[in-house]
Amino acid sequence: MAQSTTDGINDFIQQLHNEFSLKDMGDLRYFLGIEVTRSSTRSLHLCQRKYIRDLLDRSSLANAKSVHTLMVSSSTLSKDEGDRLDDPTEYRSLDGALQYVVLTRPDIAYAVNRACQFMHAPTTVHLVALKRILQYLHGTINHGLIFRSSDRLSLVGYADANWGLDFDDRRPTTGYYPPTVWCDNFSAVAVAANPVADGSLVVGEVLAYDQVADILTKPLSVSTFARFCSLLQVLPLVKLGEAGLEYC
Structure with missing residues (x-):
């Protein structure tokens, strides 16, 4: 029978305790200058x-x-x-x-x-x-x-999509949907011209209004x-x- 997540964590803690002296400090509140607040819906701030x-x-x-x-x-x-x-x-x-x-x-x-x-x-x-x-x-x-807990971060680049296209012979002949790469860079779009032309890749445009990554690369209004x-x-x-x- 598969262990529950809680049981697995407890077993891991016990293994550590067998090797090192541990003390249960309860829920995480503060660590290395970072304050942690937990909500009833498992959100962390x-x-x-x-x-x-x-x-x-x-x-x-x-x-x-x-x-x-x-x-x-x-x-x-x-x-x-x-x-x-x-x-x-x-x-x-x-x-x-x-x-x-x-x-x-x-x-x-x-x-x-x-x-x-x-x-x-x-x-x-x-x-x-x-x-x-x-x-x-x-x-x-x-x-x-x-x-x-449901958050997921996906970083998708043209190189990753292109790597996946190396497996053309494994793709099903029916019901196949080509991967979509969202991009705001004209050079990257140009590089993807051939896969787009043969239908194995779709490139979508990210408008400046929606390009959240700009906050990491330039001053903004x-x-x-x-x-x-x-x-x-x-x-x-x-x-x-x-x-x-x-x-x-």
Whole structure:
């Protein structure tokens, strides 16, 4: 008889306990700066409020004015902007700490990665951009990722689809539906021209309005940025209650 998931977990814990001294700490609440809230519907909300507050205190930004976006949509940072910092230690330390925040806040990933490009020789302008990220976090400190047990993340690329087409001889002659690859890159569409022509692949266009990945690759307007954050489920904790999901 197959074991239930709970029995399997308990057996695994017992095996570990046979080798190491373990203590049952109960449900996960806090781990390495990440706060975990569990709802009655098995949703998890991961948040780093305390960690972010500590960063704001370190940067003297605990009472700073909040901003709605991480970067101005027309912003372009370069290595020659501003005066070099005499001591880049603070910049590098904050940038490294913000990389850890990305774990629960993918909405800041692009801005943090841009800042990382200047860690070797940061300037005053780069430091201002870095602190703007902290100002944004100040206004969204209760935000975090919401995960549901039914969530699935599928990353599909042309290469993966093309790999699958190598098995043409195994495809059924009837009832076959060619795989669809969604793309907003004209070059990738051109590469897929032959498989599309022979009907073994379908390429669909992703409109800019629906390209959520843009939040990870470029500055966006306030409205687009907010919409993509919602689609990524980077939401405040109270959203659990609004959705009818009780939490403790």
